[in-house]
Amino acid sequence: MSAEAAIQAWGEITPDAARRLVVAAVEAFAERGYHATTTRDIASRAGMSPAALYIHYKTKEELLYQISKVGHVRSLAMLEEARDAEGTAAERLAAAVRAFVRWHAEHHTTGRIVQYELGALAEEHFAEIVVMRRQSEEAIRSVIRDGVAAGEFDVADVSGTTLAVLSLCIDVARWFNPAGHRTPDEVGELYADLVLRMVRRAD
């Protein structure tokens, strides 16, 4: 993803300086991790002095919270949209995986923060995020349950399989390399196929 696209992805954040700080923080957190990133690093990537950060965010953790929250809201919206769409359970599950994986590949920097920096959130922020994560899990679980009920899927352990499907998608943020030869679309397609094979009834 280009720098311009990154800035556009955070378009709803104003003013401009606050958005630049978020974009800079996403880069830095994804590259080095939250704890290894300094406020000076974030500020200088955004072209500001260290003090400027504190005009827009109370603490470094609040920046992390902002990023994590937006990422989780997007993820949840994506999964619930797929759940509520028209079509067979197989079609809806494939659509959910395709979208979720493509997002984690395309926005793998944000994805890394969303998925791997939860432990750095303040307690009250963490509690809020956990609610959304449970809802995401429930969205996938309900599609799988639908497929089993309709006789499309043959799944012995619905909860365990839900966990595995989500886990598979999430981990894309860890290994995806934009310089590699796989595009986000291709990975989404491959994964949608693999997930369908995991759940489909053999016939």
Added chain:
Amino acid sequence: MSAEAAIQAWGEITPDAARRLVVAAVEAFAERGYHATTTRDIASRAGMSPAALYIHYKTKEELLYQISKVGHVRSLAMLEEARDAEGTAAERLAAAVRAFVRWHAEHHTTGRIVQYELGALAEEHFAEIVVMRRQSEEAIRSVIRDGVAAGEFDVADVSGTTLAVLSLCIDVARWFNPAGHRTPDEVGELYADLVLRMVRRAD
């Protein structure tokens, strides 16, 4: 895993104090992450003063390297053993996944460090570890290739599927909760089944 079991898992490390430091570091790194863990925290968990750490390890990073190295050696040995075993490709792939997943569940603290703290390694240590990771990937890939050649598997993208299988197993270290109701054996069994469904020829 109990504290005694943890200590035994690092049994080959001597003297006793060095082993206690490693066990303490594994706990601390897994809980908070490498960068958020202080040498004072590690030392006090091991029942020593901060300075004692430096008698056994030159730096905090060397402790991480020790942990990462042992973990990678174990992982690789496990996967290569499964690859070289007797049996069909399906049997060998299932055995590999079962063992790999069980290990990541049972030793999920070590697993987290092995899989998620690579970026904190010194450059020369990282390079050494990357070699082992490539060998691990190659072990799984060769079993899948065997299965395709034997007509047991139907896999369009061998490399992509290898990546997905490894990714699925690795991510167990992130979500596994020993207080949950799933045992490492159960997760291993579930995952072996899911992976076979991902690759098997429908007939």
Added chain:
DNA sequence: GGGAAGGGTGAGCAAGCGCTTAGCGGCACT
């Protein structure tokens, strides 16, 4: 033209960091 407000800076504080050093106590060996 004067005052308020908001986005920005340079300098720096208190705390905590990784790591070092001087020295101490107990053990093995002579």
Added chain:
DNA sequence: AGTGCCGCTAAGCGCTTGCTCACCCTTCCC
């Protein structure tokens, strides 16, 4: 009993960290 050594500690050094504060521009309204 004396000596050397090894595992360890108390104290603390030099540095970086997250964050603050006094002050400065620019813009806007009257």
